[in-house]
Amino acid sequence: MSTVIDEVFEQFQKLLPPEDSVSTAPDAESGSASAGTAGDSETAASAAASEKAEPPPEPEPPCRRIERSRHGYDLELQAPPDRLIDAVSILDRAGFSLDIVSGADWPKDNQLEVLYDFFHWDGPHHITIRTRIPREKPEVPTISAIYPGALWHERETWEFYGIDFVGHPNLIHLILPDDQEGFPLRKDFKATDVDA
Amino acid sequence: MVAQVKEVVGGFMSLLTGMGITLREFFKPTVTIHYPRQTAKIPERFRGHIQFKPDPETGTSTCIACQLCAKACPSDCIELDGEKKPGAKRKSVTWFHLDFTTCSLCGACIEVCPVDALEYSKAYNLASTDKQQFHLIDLVHQLEERQARKKAATPVAPPPADTASSSAESSSTQNEQPAGN
Amino acid sequence: MSTPETTTSHSTGPQETFVLNLGPQHPATHGVLRVKLTMDGEFIENAEIVSGYIHREHEKMGENRNWEQFLPNTSRMDYLGAMMYTHAWCALAEKACGIEVPPRAEYIRVITSELNRISSHLVWWGAFLIDLGGMTPMLYAFDDREHILDLLEEITGSRLTYCYYRIGGVCEDVTDSFLAGTRQFIKDFRPRLKTYHKLVTENIILRKRLEGIGEIPAEMCRKYGATGPVLRGAGIAYDVRKAEPYGVYPDLQFDIPTFPEGDCMARYKVRMAEIEQSLRIIEQALDKLPDGPVMAKVPRAVKPPAGDYCMAVEGARGRFTIRAISNGTTTPYRVKLRTPCFCNLSCFEEACQGMLLADALALMGSLDLVIPDLDR
Numbered sequence: 083m084s085t086v087i088d089e090v091f092e093q094f095q096k097l098l099p100p101e102d103s104v105s106t107a108p109d110a111e112s113g114s115a116s117a118g119t120a121g122d123s124e125t126a127a128s129a130a131a132s133e134k135a136e137p138p139p140e141p142e143p144p145c146r147r148i149e150r151s152r153h154g155y156d157l158e159l160q161a162p163p164d165r166l167i168d169a170v171s172i173l174d175r176a177g178f179s180l181d182i183v184s185g186a187d188w189p190k191d192n193q194l195e196v197l198y199d200f201f202h203w204d205g206p207h208h209i210t211i212r213t214r215i216p217r218e219k220p221e222v223p224t225i226s227a228i229y230p231g232a233l234w235h236e237r238e239t240w241e242f243y244g245i246d247f248v249g250h251p252n253l254i255h256l257i258l259p260d261d262q263e264g265f266p267l268r269k270d271f272k273a274t275d276v277d278a
Numbered sequence: 279m280v281a282q283v284k285e286v287v288g289g290f291m292s293l294l295t296g297m298g299i300t301l302r303e304f305f306k307p308t309v310t311i312h313y314p315r316q317t318a319k320i321p322e323r324f325r326g327h328i329q330f331k332p333d334p335e336t337g338t339s340t341c342i343a344c345q346l347c348a349k350a351c352p353s354d355c356i357e358l359d360g361e362k363k364p365g366a367k368r369k370s371v372t373w374f375h376l377d378f379t380t381c382s383l384c385g386a387c388i389e390v391c392p393v394d395a396l397e398y399s400k401a402y403n404l405a406s407t408d409k410q411q412f413h414l415i416d417l418v419h420q421l422e423e424r425q426a427r428k429k430a431a432t433p434v435a436p437p438p439a440d441t442a443s444s445s446a447e448s449s450s451t452q453n454e455q456p457a458g459n
Numbered sequence: 460m461s462t463p464e465t466t467t468s469h470s471t472g473p474q475e476t477f478v479l480n481l482g483p484q485h486p487a488t489h490g491v492l493r494v495k496l497t498m499d500g501e502f503i504e505n506a507e508i509v510s511g512y513i514h515r516e517h518e519k520m521g522e523n524r525n526w527e528q529f530l531p532n533t534s535r536m537d538y539l540g541a542m543m544y545t546h547a548w549c550a551l552a553e554k555a556c557g558i559e560v561p562p563r564a565e566y567i568r569v570i571t572s573e574l575n576r577i578s579s580h581l582v583w584w585g586a587f588l589i590d591l592g593g594m595t596p597m598l599y600a601f602d603d604r605e606h607i608l609d610l611l612e613e614i615t616g617s618r619l620t621y622c623y624y625r626i627g628g629v630c631e632d633v634t635d636s637f638l639a640g641t642r643q644f645i646k647d648f649r650p651r652l653k654t655y656h657k658l659v660t661e662n663i664i665l666r667k668r669l670e671g672i673g674e675i676p677a678e679m680c681r682k683y684g685a686t687g688p689v690l691r692g693a694g695i696a697y698d699v700r701k702a703e704p705y706g707v708y709p710d711l712q713f714d715i716p717t718f719p720e721g722d723c724m725a726r727y728k729v730r731m732a733e734i735e736q737s738l739r740i741i742e743q744a745l746d747k748l749p750d751g752p753v754m755a756k757v758p759r760a761v762k763p764p765a766g767d768y769c770m771a772v773e774g775a776r777g778r779f780t781i782r783a784i785s786n787g788t789t790t791p792y793r794v795k796l797r798t799p800c801f802c803n804l805s806c807f808e809e810a811c812q813g814m815l816l817a818d819a820l821a822l823m824g825s826l827d828l829v830i831p832d833l834d835r
């Protein structure tokens with residue numbers, strides 16, 4: 083119905099073909115691309131899923147449509163960190179505006195997640211890009227070169243989750259004090275009692 | 279040149295208009311309420327700290343110490359306990375501590391109560407140099423005090439006339455300190 | 460950051476700069492916000508916002524209490540526009556659980572939200588003009604705002620941090636005197652608004668002070684995610700109430716005021732025009748207000764199915780988005796609150812470069828900052 087979403091959907095499909103499903107295993111980006119899949123034109127550096135990482139619950143396609151009336155957004159893309167910049171550039175060209183950069187902690191999978199939300203001036207278009215990274219080495223490239231508004235959001239996500247935004251020019255505390263220890267929004271964070 | 283003159287004249291006129299408006303307002307009646315000599319009308323639904331509704335017959339609380347309010351409270355500011363008096367069908371409350379320093383006046387406790395034992399008070403003059411006064415308001419104690427005061431007040435004189443609240447019950451609680459020490 | 464920090468006691472040469480600290484306690488920052496300004500004489504070379512003085516970690520609180528219990532928190536971020544924020548949280552939970560809100564409640568929400576928007580804009584109007592050196596308008600604005608607060612207090616019991624909406628409706632029905640009072644207010648306020656325009660908007664001093672100052676072009680808004688009057692003051696007709704309609708806003712007629720200049724004056728005019736539009740919305744909602752219940756049947760415990768949920772509303776300052784992740788329990792797994800002040804202020808650092816200090820304060824005032832909204 084909404085053409086902007088369709089356009090972006092198509093481009094996302096090209097960027098990350100559905101059969102090229104993203105592995106959510108922690109060591110996804112260290113693994114080399116396996117031969118035999120359709121994505122052999124891709125460079126080896128791309129985080130194509132290795133076959134053995136196929137999890138028992140069937141893999142979701144990286145790009146899927148979401149029911150807006152229920153969830154409030156239209157499209158979701160599961161992108162590996164090295165495809166992030168490409169995906170965000172697509173949205174930038176399509177005229178999207180930056181809504182949120184946020185994080186989530188999934189200690190059960192030993193992963194952290196970075197969520198990027200974008201909205202459009204022309205109507206109810208809301209797209210989410212999510213990328214999962216291992217907890218030991220939480221690094222994603224910064225998107226602040228494309229959207230300078232992400233500078234603050236990334237600083238905030240860094241201080242609350244300890245996610246390193248590689249290439250960020252000024253990754254310092256924004257909201258928390260400079261001597262803050264630990265990352266408060268991680269699930270294993272224990273607050274020291276201030277009342278004591 | 280013409281535009282400049284126009285701007286100067288127009289600008290000057292805009293200043294005069296503004297001054298005219300302030301001058302007109304100057305002679306309008308004041309709208310300020312001179313608290314504490316005057317007090318504003320406290321609306322029926324005003325949310326002060328929570329308090330017990332007195333049972334119309336016994337004058338005590340109807341609370342059955344079910345703990346639902348304590349569980350519903352987002353700020354964890356309610357603590358209470360009750361006991362089953364011999365011969366009674368249900369429990370009754372023995373103490374009920376409200377920590378008003380963290381209460382967010384959300385009304386969750388009032389809405390969740392199965393016997394409708396709680397209500398908002400109309401106390402707005404809450405000021406103290408001692409934080410402890412609001413840390414721990416014992417509602418059971420507070421209700422007893424209120425009832426005692428009411429009993430003492432009703433036969434002698436009507437409640438003060440300047441409190442504009444409608445019911446005698448609420449006006450008697452308006453200017454009191456929350457904790458009964 | 461690379462400029463050497465010299466103190467003001469040094470005499471500064473032609474190429475030297477000095478660092479000026481604005482805030483954290485400064486009337487122009489409307490709260491505790493600190494700005495580190497690298498100055499070249501009267502001109503700003505670089506600005507760095509230091510925030511977080513009123514941070515309360517609402518997002519973590521959201522992970523520690525259940526869906527209903529988070530409601531009072533939402534009204535404590537943008538304390539001047541509390542209704543809209545509570546609306547966002549309620550609408551999010553309703554959408555996620557598939558709760559149908561009774562139409563009467565939806566109309567009441569619109570009426571109270573728009574009243575709240577007017578009162579918020581009035582505070583901004585008064586405070587902004589104080590920033591610019593005009594004391595009188597604040598007294599006018601607060602007089603009118605007082606009427607709104609009285610109206611809202613009558614039905615909600617509070618004057619600022621309302622906790623009136625519930626997941627599934629509103630907690631109590633409106634009273635007849637509230638409805639009559641609102642109609643009366645609209646009638647009285649329209650001529651007052653005209654007076655405001657005569658008193659302030661047309662004032663030559665104000666115009667000279669704001670026109671052409673502090674331009675934030677539309678493209679910068681897009682890159683920074685600035686919304687609300689800032690974006691509409693850059694000529695873009697974006698309003699969440701129209702772009703992603705929620706509640707009963709699609710049934711109501713209103714325009715999105717835009718001014719293409721992108722300067723402080725444009726943002727000023729947008730807000731003033733928005734007040735008029737809000738009055739229009741309230742009038743229609745009062746006429747259409749249906750009878751019926753104000754609360755839907757809500758399950759005992761709100762438990763949205765596992766998944767991600769987004770809800771955006773148009774706050775008084777712009778787009779407010781809540782992004783919540785549910786894991787199917789009564790407690791949210793993650794709550795992200797995207798507040799308009801955060802994004803609107805983030806372009807300040809870029810927009811104020813090369814400006815005069817006094818103009819930068821006008822720019823800051825025109826962003827309509829509420830610091831708890833920025834810090835959360």
Ligand code: SF4
Binds near residue numbers: 351354355385
């Ligand atoms: S009003 Fe809300 S915060 Fe206050 S005691 Fe009741 S439930 Fe707790």
Ligand code: SF4
Binds near residue numbers: 340341343346393
């Ligand atoms: S919910 Fe009502 S009855 Fe139950 S403990 Fe609280 S006040 Fe008493």
